[in-house]
Amino acid sequence: MICVLHGQNQKDFSVDFSSVIGLIKSLSNVNAGPGQALAGYKDARIKMIRTHDSRPCDFPYYTNFFTTQPVQINPSFNPTDSSQYHWAATDSVITINHDNGFETFFRLGISFNLAGTHPYDYPPYDPNDTTYNNISEVFKRTVMHYNNGWDNGFHYGIKYWEVWNEPDGGFWDFSTYPAYTYYEMYEAVSNSIKTYDPNLKIGGAGFLSGSVVTEDSRGWITNFIDYCKNNNVPLDFLSWHLYGQHNPYAVYVYSNYIRNLLDTAGFTNVESFITETNIDLGKSNNPDLDSPKGAAWLASMLISAQMAPLDRLIMFRGNLFMNLLNNDVNGNPSYTWNGLGFKSFSVLADEAPIQIDAEGSVFISDSSTMATDTTNIMILASKTVNNDSCYILISNYNSSYTDYTINITHLPWASADSIRVTQYLTKPGVRYVESVSAYQAGNSVAINLHNVSAPSVVLLKISPITITGIESKGNLINTFNLEQNYPNPFNPSTIISFQIPTLSKVSLKVFDVLGREVRTLVNEEKPAGKYKIKFDDSKLGSGVYFYRIVAGSFIRTKKMLLLK
Incomplete structure (x- = not known):
């Protein structure tokens, strides 16, 4: 872990959008x-x-x-x-x-x-x-x-x-x-x-x-x-x-x-x-x-x-x-x-359930320090299944750092007009307050944050913006869609994504090759939007399974493969 210090209170982090670590766990x-x-x-x-x-x-x-x-x-x-x-x-x-x-x-x-x-x-x-x-x-x-x-x-x-x-x-x-x-x-x-x-x-x-x-x-x-x-x-x-x-x-x-x-x-x-x-x-x-x-x-x-x-x-x-x-x-x-x-x-x-590489965390691993307050500042980064957003969480529990520079590389949004950064900040006197800023688009971006001394928690959502001001790949949802699960094949968990353009009663179920229902993932009314459902069923054996969505008159079925 290498940290570049611009000053005693300045902390550098790095995030590689292209480097996938795995899925975010069930925490x-x-x-x-x-x-x-x-x-x-x-x-x-x-x-x-x-x-x-x-x-x-x-x-x-x-x-x-x-x-x-x-x-x-x-x-x-x-x-x-x-x-x-x-x-x-x-x-x-x-x-x-x-x-x-x-x-x-x-x-x-x-x-x-x-x-x-x-x-x-x-x-x-x-x-x-x-x-x-x-x-x-x-x-x-x-x-x-x-x-x-x-x-x-x-x-x-x-x-x-x-x-x-x-x-x-x-x-x-x-x-x-x-x-x-x-x-x-x-x-x-x-x-x-x-x-x-x-x-x-x-x-x-x-x-x-x-x-x-x-x-x-x-x-x-x-x-x-x-x-x-x-x-x-x-x-x-x-x-x-x-x-x-x-x-x-x-x-x-x-x-x-x-x-x-x-x-x-x-x-x-x-x-x-x-x-x-x-x-x-x-x-x-x-x-x-x-x-x-x-x-x-x-x-x-x-x-x-x-x-x-x-x-x-x-x-x-x-x-x-x-x-x-x-x-x-x-x-x-x-x-x-x-x-x-x-x-x-x-x-x-x-x-954003897909973890990507993030460097810069500082923590104390000595077992004698576990019950005591120690230096700790942590970063976690992830991305959406569709690669249309990057999320970064920085938790400053106990450190001298007050300002951050977050260098994000290998972004797939070079054709966008700009990059929107939505920040959700929690610190003394500030309870999960949202703010928005914009950066020049490209394959990389350096995001600067100030006045984030310990204790503080910052969640960032980073998305590409078109010239109309709408996030590229669209916040405006006009069609129903069920996407191929990711990863596929999988073991033991995978992400199933779908979108609905209107308020709909949604049923999303998993079936085996004999048509027997093995899991109900969604069975409720949902507003228009994009959804990502984690399917984690380690009790199932290897083989082909099918997942089917019913939302109003929209019905789609896709195949996925569990390999153990």
Whole structure:
């Protein structure tokens, strides 16, 4: 990494539009919600919602697994009897997710309100036994209800199922019941679900942040990996948490640690997920949770996560506590400061999902600095599928730089009359404020930014302009169109783009060669515009698939090839 300094406070960055790194990862996800923040969740481009801390999604809430007076495991509970389930409140949560385009990441277990409360944090044994047949059947029936219509259920195709949360913390009474009792429960549940549907993704266990960052506490994770390996237990993803790391680059360091553990065990295909993270935990009065500095930390952390050997990240939380979003105000989004840092990343990921080379980040990678404020200024760049825009995110968390020069090369817009730069700036006193400037067109451009000292977050959208002032390739959409997915062939994800000239009910579905529907990507009314949908379905096997759009009278089908 070479940085050219014009002065003590001047920072140079470089972006190569022609150098493709890959796709932006699935990092725009949250725990809980949307609750009263639905407009905010949509505006923030949230893609996936983990059900943790959503009480209706806790199994004691939707089953008769426990009696109430006294609270104890119900000796008469029959997990195959539909009358033993009470789905209404849970259905409402999951249906809101589905109907608004949010993918559900279903955490099977209990939320914080039941943590540390006996017997909810005891192993969910069968009555008068130490086996897990009943709870395995409960969780399998949960899958059946939401994926296969059991008990007046749904066909939502929920792919990811996480078994429990922080068994190494207050969610499992490990002072009485050793770690292996959780491992045995995970084995029973994962075998039950994978036997029922081997295409689902099963994993655990949302391990405590301390079990990752504290060397003396790492046995929970290493022993769990060994248990799965030695007993041939299904493990599609390992989930873990990360809190209290004020160096945004910590997400890279600890992702690398987890990845090495999995690879060393031979689990090279097991994904690594952070299912909870934030700058701190449980300190609602911490200013870093809602401040310009917190916004820059979050943006730098997400850029670091994009660089890291990490497959998915889910923020804690979307709403209500340590939140990115407040309740909507008159139907409009209301962001915390940190939420603006999240939005700056998620807009880039949603609108320009192809990462391109960007140089100039400065960070501290020494593992001894992970919990402390350190020098950190990060850059991420991407482009649209059609090459008609370049997006650049710069997060200045902690540095002496106040001015930037961004040198962008190999632009394909030499025939344009000029280049429009739309800036979205977040810094003290400035909340995601938009401004527009113009530069002379060519194969390269140098963009100068001033007064962007730490903490600050800048998102830039760079597009070519014709002499009429309209972005080349057109903001005016006059026709329906479905484009060829990119990349194609792909593994495991690809981008499907389409455009609609008017408000339309849009259906976008994926089918196998036998005409069976394998995934619904879009099923809602959308305004006129261009859309890019990421299709990521690693459970599918190699082969030819078809994607079809129906928008009014417009119907198109295209073929794509998945190679594994």
